[in-house]
Amino acid sequence: MHGTLAITPLTAGPIYQFVDVLGESDETETAPRVAVQLTINLTFAEILGRLLFSSGPILMMEELDSADAEEYVRVRLWFALTDTDLIAADDFAEKAMDIYTGRRASRLLPFALRLGPIITHMFGVTTPAAPARTGA
Structure with missing residues (x-):
């Protein structure tokens, strides 16, 4: 039973600053982060x-x-x-x-x-x- 990735490309969203990898506010995270969406089946x-x-x-x-x-x-x-x-x-x-x-x-x-x-x-x-x- 393997998870498969959909054949569609990744979707990149807006750029955020001062957020951690999960999107939570974090003033110590100064590097810009891009929101990426991925479809997993x-x-x-x-x-x-x-x-x-x-x-x-x-x-x-x-x-x-x-x-x-x-x-x-x-x-x-x-x-x-x-x-x-x-x-x-x-x-x-x-x-x-x-x-x-x-x-x-x-x-x-x-x-x-x-x-x-x-x-x-x-x-x-x-x-x-x-x-x-x-x-x-």
């Missing part, structure tokens, strides 16, 4: 893997159960996309699907099962059926 597994295993801020179950769940997912995925290389992302996707489908035992399974429907709702991607939940 992701599968369910690639999104789930980045959300489960990328470094940086982590999602919490309480956030997934909140009214702002989609915003939490969107921000976390945005960070994960900037932070995760494609080789690691491929490994994350495989590991995430092993957990999601029950091929690998993990304490992350309930979290992954809660996250799955949010991903499919937000992004319209399809997913294999999650394992039936047994016992509570």
Whole structure:
């Protein structure tokens, strides 16, 4: 499962000063930065893997159960996309699907099962059926 780049070129936007690489205001960043947009095509597994295993801020179950769940997912995925290389992302996707489908035992399974429907709702991607939940 490899992420693929769209065949369209990068889009360069305006030049900004006093912002960090993520666009946040930072008076110590004096070098001009250009806003660049890139289209990346992701599968369910690639999104789930980045959300489960990328470094940086982590999602919490309480956030997934909140009214702002989609915003939490969107921000976390945005960070994960900037932070995760494609080789690691491929490994994350495989590991995430092993957990999601029950091929690998993990304490992350309930979290992954809660996250799955949010991903499919937000992004319209399809997913294999999650394992039936047994016992509570």
